[in-house]
Amino acid sequence: MATLDIALLKSFVAVARAGSIRAAADRVGRTQSALSLQMKKLEDIAGAPLLHRTGSGVTLTVAGERLIGGAERILAAHDETLALMRPRGLRGALSFGCPEDYLTAFFPALLRRYGQDHPDVEIEIVCAPTVELRPMLARRRIDLALISVPGAAAGVDILRHEPLVWIGAPALLEAQPLPLALAGPETVDHRMARAVLDAAGRAYRVTHASNGLAGLLAIARSGLAISVVTGAAVPADLCVLSDGLPPLPRIGMTVTCASPRPTPVVRAFGDFVAAALRSD
Structure with a gap:
């Protein structure tokens, strides 16, 4: 069974918010090629393209729009659970x-x-x-x-x-x-x-x-x-x-x-x- 990796979801949300892989790469501290490979891996898991790639950046496909809400909920639950397990202050x-x-x-x-x-x-x-x-x-x-x-x-x-x-x-x-x-x-x-x-x-x-x-x-x-x-x-x-x-x-x-x-x-x-x- 395919599973969704937290790191892939974080990168996907970063790309969706930034509107381009280049801008997202600067934000998350990865190279553009590494981020592109992550998006390809996530699309393979999803079984559908998640991003429309254009000369000016990227936009979400229908499948990408479906994923973004779920990705944010998963990441929110992940961060909240981690904060409960490691109560050392906000991070x-x-x-x-x-x-x-x-x-x-x-x-x-x-x-x-x-x-x-x-x-x-x-x-x-x-x-x-x-x-x-x-x-x-x-x-x-x-x-x-x-x-x-x-x-x-x-x-x-x-x-x-x-x-x-x-x-x-x-x-x-x-x-x-x-x-x-x-x-x-x-x-x-x-x-x-x-x-x-x-x-x-x-x-x-x-x-x-x-x-x-x-x-x-x-x-x-x-x-x-x-x-x-x-x-x-x-x-x-x-x-x-x-x-x-x-x-x-x-x-x-x-x-x-x-x-x-x-x-x-x-x-x-x-x-x-x-x-x-x-x-x-």
Whole structure:
């Protein structure tokens, strides 16, 4: 009877998440040829191709999609059992997605504290806006993510609320129409900023765009447009504009795992982030 080897399943999950054998090889510390041989061996066991190989990487076949869920459940049970047998603290690796403004505002201290308590946990940080993190979670390219949701989102465990604020040069408040620098149109902050200006009847135009915090801050510093960021991410050298513009709503923050059965390492880090943000 054919059996599924833990090492093969770990490599398969790494390839599926990375979207290419080259990227997965860098992540797991193997050569591309060794990883390719592992995938061939696993396909022989499965009796069907698991990966579509293209010039830009790999995607899962129908058989690969069937295997990925079971592989993650097996690995989660394996890691949990191993942790019970060897209670020497958490050990393993995870990939964590986070928008740049949250990463800048909250995580230097949180990661330092977590690293001191759990030195054997390796954390890969993927910095991207929520609209990019959601499909990464759906495809299991990352293990978990801190994402933004509307402040009044129903059925969501909101860890904390953060206000959105206008930042930029006060002189721009007199401009008609108001020049704006916003993140992409799919983002929560973009939609909320336009909604409150439309409701107030204030003329505006989006003159600059950036999905990264650094870009929005740079545009605000240039004096060319007014940006929208979370209050916690405003640096000391930029002004929060509270007069002359309609107030912005708050957004919620929540931790979401890619798998319904995360590994003990992933679950522990998610619990740590949730507890830290709730109490901060």
